[in-house]
Amino acid sequence: MTGLQISDLSMRFDLPNGSSIQALKDVNISLNEGELLSVLGPSGCGKTTLLNIVAGFLAPTDGQIELNGHRVEGPAAERGMVFQQGALFEWMSVRENVGFGPRMKGMKPDEKRKIVDHLLDVVGLQEFKEKAVYELSGGMQQRVALARCLANEPDVILMDEPLGALDALTREKMQGLVLKLWKETGKTIILITHSVEEALLLGERLIVMAPRPGRIHKEYRLPFADLGVGQDLREVKKHPQFAETREEILSMIWNMEEEIMGRTEGTDA
Amino acid sequence: MTLLGELWEELVEVLLTLVSAIPYVIGYVALILLTALIWRLVKRVLTPKKDYVSLKTVTFGDESAVVSNNVASVVSIVFLFVLWGAFTGSKLLPGFLHAPGPFIGDASFTYTVTAADGATDDATVAVRVYPNGADVEDITIEPGEGFAKNDAINIVAYRSSLFRVDENDELGREDEAFITAVDGQALESGGSVAMDFGRVSMTPRGTLNIYPSTGWQMEPIWLPPPEAVWSRLVEIADTGFRNSTLWEHLGFSLFRVIVGFALGAAVGIPLGYAMGLSNWFRGWFDPIVEFMRPVPPLALIPLVIIWAGIGEVGKIILLFLAALWIMAIAARSGVSGVRISKVHAAYSLGASKWQIMRFVIIPNSLPEIFTGARVAMGVCWGTVVAAELVAAEKGAGMMIMTASKFQNTDIVLMGIILIGVIGFSIDMLMRQAEKWLVPWKGKG
Ligand SMILES: Nc1ncnc2c1ncn2[C@@H]1O[C@H](COP(=O)(O)OP(=O)(O)OP(=O)(O)O)[C@@H](O)[C@H]1O
Ligand SMILES: [Mg+2]
Numbered sequence: 093m094t095g096l097q098i099s100d101l102s103m104r105f106d107l108p109n110g111s112s113i114q115a116l117k118d119v120n121i122s123l124n125e126g127e128l129l130s131v132l133g134p135s136g137c138g139k140t141t142l143l144n145i146v147a148g149f150l151a152p153t154d155g156q157i158e159l160n161g162h163r164v165e166g167p168a169a170e171r172g173m174v175f176q177q178g179a180l181f182e183w184m185s186v187r188e189n190v191g192f193g194p195r196m197k198g199m200k201p202d203e204k205r206k207i208v209d210h211l212l213d214v215v216g217l218q219e220f221k222e223k224a225v226y227e228l229s230g231g232m233q234q235r236v237a238l239a240r241c242l243a244n245e246p247d248v249i250l251m252d253e254p255l256g257a258l259d260a261l262t263r264e265k266m267q268g269l270v271l272k273l274w275k276e277t278g279k280t281i282i283l284i285t286h287s288v289e290e291a292l293l294l295g296e297r298l299i300v301m302a303p304r305p306g307r308i309h310k311e312y313r314l315p316f317a318d319l320g321v322g323q324d325l326r327e328v329k330k331h332p333q334f335a336e337t338r339e340e341i342l343s344m345i346w347n348m349e350e351e352i353m354g355r356t357e358g359t360d361a
Numbered sequence: 362m363t364l365l366g367e368l369w370e371e372l373v374e375v376l377l378t379l380v381s382a383i384p385y386v387i388g389y390v391a392l393i394l395l396t397a398l399i400w401r402l403v404k405r406v407l408t409p410k411k412d413y414v415s416l417k418t419v420t421f422g423d424e425s426a427v428v429s430n431n432v433a434s435v436v437s438i439v440f441l442f443v444l445w446g447a448f449t450g451s452k453l454l455p456g457f458l459h460a461p462g463p464f465i466g467d468a469s470f471t472y473t474v475t476a477a478d479g480a481t482d483d484a485t486v487a488v489r490v491y492p493n494g495a496d497v498e499d500i501t502i503e504p505g506e507g508f509a510k511n512d513a514i515n516i517v518a519y520r521s522s523l524f525r526v527d528e529n530d531e532l533g534r535e536d537e538a539f540i541t542a543v544d545g546q547a548l549e550s551g552g553s554v555a556m557d558f559g560r561v562s563m564t565p566r567g568t569l570n571i572y573p574s575t576g577w578q579m580e581p582i583w584l585p586p587p588e589a590v591w592s593r594l595v596e597i598a599d600t601g602f603r604n605s606t607l608w609e610h611l612g613f614s615l616f617r618v619i620v621g622f623a624l625g626a627a628v629g630i631p632l633g634y635a636m637g638l639s640n641w642f643r644g645w646f647d648p649i650v651e652f653m654r655p656v657p658p659l660a661l662i663p664l665v666i667i668w669a670g671i672g673e674v675g676k677i678i679l680l681f682l683a684a685l686w687i688m689a690i691a692a693r694s695g696v697s698g699v700r701i702s703k704v705h706a707a708y709s710l711g712a713s714k715w716q717i718m719r720f721v722i723i724p725n726s727l728p729e730i731f732t733g734a735r736v737a738m739g740v741c742w743g744t745v746v747a748a749e750l751v752a753a754e755k756g757a758g759m760m761i762m763t764a765s766k767f768q769n770t771d772i773v774l775m776g777i778i779l780i781g782v783i784g785f786s787i788d789m790l791m792r793q794a795e796k797w798l799v800p801w802k803g804k805g
Contacts, residue, residue, distance in 0.1 A: 149705055169711030179702040182801040183724035192720070193710040226804035244710050 094160050096123040096146070096248055096280060101155035103141055103306075114305035115141045119155070121299065121308070125247075128274050128281040128317060130295030132288060132341065134348045138306025139284045143250050146282065147173050159248060169193060172246030174237050174254045180225045186212070186236055187221040193244030211239040214276075215269065231262035235269070242277065251283045255290065267293055268325055271317065288341050292316055292334060293325055300341060302348055310344065312337065396436055442587060449586035450578050460577035463518045465490050467500070468558035470544045472526055472569065474509045477537035484509035486526055488558065490516050490573040493581075508532045514571070519580045521572040523564070539567055585771040590778070593771040602772070603763060605755050611779065613755040617673070618741045618787075621680020625737065629685045630730060633692025638722075643693075650686055650693075658683035658744045662751055671752035676745065683744045684737040691733020695726025700805065728795075728802035735791040742784045757783075 103116040115138040123129055131139050144150045146157055148167040157164040159171065172193075173179075180189050187208055188195075194204040212218045215235040217228075225233055234254055241249055254270075255263045271294055274281055285291050291298050296317045302309035314337070319328050328334060420426040446454040450462050469487045476482075484505055491497040500513040508531040516522045532538035541547060543554045543561050553562030559574040581589065598607045605613075635642040636650070661679055669675035699722055707721045749758025757780050764772035795802065 147705070147709055149708070167705070167708035169709070171709055173706060173709040175702045175706060178700055178805060179706040181703065181707075181721065181724070182804050183727075183799075192707070192712075196707075196711045196713070196716055196720075224801065224804075226801060240706075240710070246709075250709075 094125045095127075096121075097158040098122070098142075098146065099155055099158075101142070101145065101152050101157065103138070103145060103150070104153045116145075116152070117305035117307050119306070119308055123280055123282070123297075125280055126278045127296055128283065128294060129297045129299060130283045130285060130291035131299050131301060132285065132291045132345065133299075133301030133306075133309070134303055134345055134352060135286075136352075137301045137303035137348075139301060140252055141306065142301075143173075143252050143282065143284055146248070147171055147250050169197070169244050170247045172241035172244055172249050174234075174241050174249065174251040176253045177230070177233070177257045180233055180236055180240070182224065182226050184225070185221065186217060186223050186225055186228070189225055189236055190221075190239045190243050192240060197244075207243050208239075211243050214242075214273070215239045229262075231258050231266060234258065234266060238269070238273065242273065242279075246279070248280045248282070251281065253284055253286060256286060263287075263290075264325060270294060271325075274317075288338050288345070289329065292338060292341075293328060298341075300344060303352060309348075392440070396433070400430075400432055445584075445587055448577065448579050449581065449584055449589075451586035451588060453586075453588055461574075462576045462578045463490070463580075464558045464574040464576070465492060465518055466558075468556070468573075470556055470561060472509070472540050473542040473545070474527060474530060474532065474538050475541040476508065476532050480508075481541070482507035482509040484526070484530070485511045486524070486569075486571075487511070487513040488516060488571060488573065489514070490518055490558070492518050504529070508538070516571060516573055518573065519575050521570055523568050523570050525568055534567060540569065543569070582768055582770060585774065590771050590774050593769075594775045594779075597772065597775070602760055607760075610755055610760045611757055611783065613753075614742075614745050614749065614757040615783070617676050617680055617745050617756070618738065621677045621745070622684045622734075622737055622741050624677070624681045625684025625741075626688045626734065628681075629688030630692045632685075633689040633694075634696055634722075634726075636689065636693045637696025637726075646689070650689055653682070654686045654690060658740065659747050662748055666752065676748050676753070679748055680741045680744060683740050687733050687737040687740065688730070691729050691736075692726060695729030695733075696722055698729060699725040724801075725805075727799045731791070731795045731799055731802070735788060735795070738787050738791060739784065742780075742787060746780055 098119060098121040101116055101119040102114070105113045105115055107113065119142065121129070131142070133139055141150065145152050146164065148164050148171065164171070181192065184192070190211055191204050191208045194207055199207075208221070209218070212221050215238060217232060217235055217239070220228060220232065225236060228236065237254070251270075255266050258266060267290060270281075270283075273279075274294075283291070283294055285294075292314060293316055295312075295314055298312040298314055299308055300310045300312075301307065316328050316331065316334060319331070417423065417426055443454065443458065445451070447458050447460050450459050467487065467489050469485050471483045471485050473481050473483050484507070485502075487500045487502055489497060489500055497515050499515060502511045502513045504510040509527070510529045510531070512524070512526045512529065514522060514524050527533050527538070527540060530538070540563065544556065546554045548554050548561075548563050550563050550565045550567060553560050559572045562570045562572070564570055585593075594607075601607060602610065632642075632646065636646050637643070658679060661682060665675045665679045669678055703721055703725065704717060707717050712720065745756070746758040749756035750762045753759040757776055761773045761776035761780075764770075764776065
């Protein structure tokens with residue numbers, strides 16, 4: 093069986109004061125190979141927790157994850173991760189960062205160089221390859237992070253708000269790049285984002301999660317990612333269904349946030 | 362109660378000393394402000410530079426607008442040397458900048474003796490004040506007429522001298538003849554008369570005490586002029602001090618620091634890594650490290666002397682201990698400070714534990730370790746000098762301690778300056794090394 097199966101996943105954090113937080117409850121997701129899933133949801137609904145479990149950094153309290161038929165037990169090179177920011181190795185140059193995965197595998201230097209050169213071309217950083225990563229702008233750093241992840245040829249790419257720290261324009265450009273890379277490489281991708289637009293533009297499938305306990309609230313299958321490939325993303329946004337879906341999801345999340353506020357502050361808005 | 366009283370007395374004494382320093386502090390601050398004003402006027406005359414800071418309208422409270430003014434630094438250092446030179450009569454300064462020096466040369470005064478029958482007679486006292494260590498000839502004088510006879514005396518500069526001028530007189534105290542005036546001014550026991558060259562007072566028993574003026578300058582034995590310190594440096598660099606050359610003294614101190622620090626780092630860094638990576642090690646060593654860290658290394662000197670004697674081993678153990686805890690703590694916080702997303706990224710890129718250690722944890726901890734090393738080197742340098750003050754055959758600290766026992770203030774000053782210069786150079790070197798070796802410091 094290929095693809096990623098998340099079955100009956102639950103996660104409970106026991107706090108030192110004796111109480112516990114149900115971060116995830118009975119989450120089921122089945123992803124085919126090559127699908128791009130965006131995950132939306134109000135803050136604290138367990139998106140990062142979900143991704144950390146898939147990556148293998150956390151063991152769930154219940155349920156299991158299978159990738160291509162075998163069970164996920166811990167972190168491995170088959171599941172690459174792109175973090176929001178600050179996960180590059182600042183003691184290495186751009187080239188060394190991108191070549192990190194192949195180097196860990198013990199790949200031969202010329203083979204590694206070929207891969208690195210190719211990926212730096214893809215993300216457009218060829219002329220910066222000898223630079224230190226802290227000399228690059230935020231957008232360039234995220235391109236390095238993407239290239240570093242791709243250099244390892246993972247089956248699944250997990251992204252936790254990879255574009256969250258970028259300014260709007262850079263972000264738009266990077267969305268185009270992610271879309272292009274996804275189509276070209278045919279990787280399975282889970283993308284967590286706070287931007288409804290981004291989730292709609294990039295996600296072939298979309299999950300909206302609800303908090304307390306973290307669970308899947310609604311699932312969508314979207315046409316925009318396919319439309320967006322090779323096209324100006326701004327054109328896609330003019331699609332009538334785009335605006336409609338966006339409004340629907342926005343008010344859904346808005347209501348959830350409202351409910352959380354009401355609950356924590358003890359007042360009714 | 363008595364303890365409180367004692368503390369109170371000490372406090373009062375300290376405060377009084379401080380109060381007496383206030384006028385000087387005010388003067389110093391006034392001078393700083395004055396030079397600032399002068400510099401501002403000078404700058405207005407020069408072509409104004411339109412850099413970013415000069416265009417800021419709000420500079421007060423803007424930390425980035427405050428940069429060290431190099432002119433002020435130069436003026437401040439020059440001023441220190443001028444002060445030093447002025448109050449030591451340095452030959453490097455033109456004479457008009459000198460504070461008034463002690464009286465040197467010949468002077469004289471007369472004294473009047475009144476005999477029991479009321480008869481008076483005058484005699485002259487010739488005074489020759491000469492610098493310490495200079496060859497001096499006695500003044501030849503004629504005894505003169507009358508029952509009071511002339512006298513002559515040589516006095517070393519900065520000293521005073523009791524002088525029984527009436528000892529050679531025909532009528533002395535035993536004849537009820539007493540000195541009643543000096544230079545025509547009446548003088549009684551306990552009183553004193555001001556002179557051009559100083560003053561003359563009379564003790565309760567009627568002996569004259571001659572005080573040539575000491576001026577405002579410091580006696581070389583307390584504070585030698587800069588050139589004396591420099592020539593002492595040249596001399597010691599050439600001939601050595603206490604059977605060792607200057608370079609041996611400094612070299613021994615440096616050697617101890619480097620060996621002690623290297624051993625401390627060699628043990629402390631792995632210890633810190635172990636504490637940062639394992640609960641058990643952290644639990645095991647936390648109490649020890651946290652207890653030993655606040656113990657000043659100097660407090661260990663007596664114990665180290667008891668256990669290891671005053672030889673090299675004892676000193677190196679001391680420096681090892683001084684560096685050990687600092688390095689362990691630096692390495693520990695370097696490891697704990699690694700951002701979890703970097704470790705996660707490395708794991709999901711397929712790195713093994715050993716690879717994470719080598720490619721993530723160690724490089725990530727290097728900036729912290731360098732900071733620790735800088736602190737440790739500073740502490741070691743201070744500790745070695747202090748340890749050598751207590752007991753050593755060679756070393757910078759031993760040099761100044763021995764010199765101070767013989768009142769060789771010039772050697773003490775020279776030693777202090779050299780110790781400062783070396784400490785400063787060590788820090789500069791460490792900073793430079795840090796720039797080269799961990800350029801990513803603070804860039805994560
Ligand atoms: N290590 C932990 N210990 C205890 N509670 C945790 C831990 N990690 C997460 N939680 C809790 O689990 C819940 C989900 O957290 P998570 O970080 O997955 O949310 P998120 O959806 O990623 O939020 P955001 O959008 O703000 O990133 C939160 O209530 C959080 O407080
Ligand atoms: Mg999150």
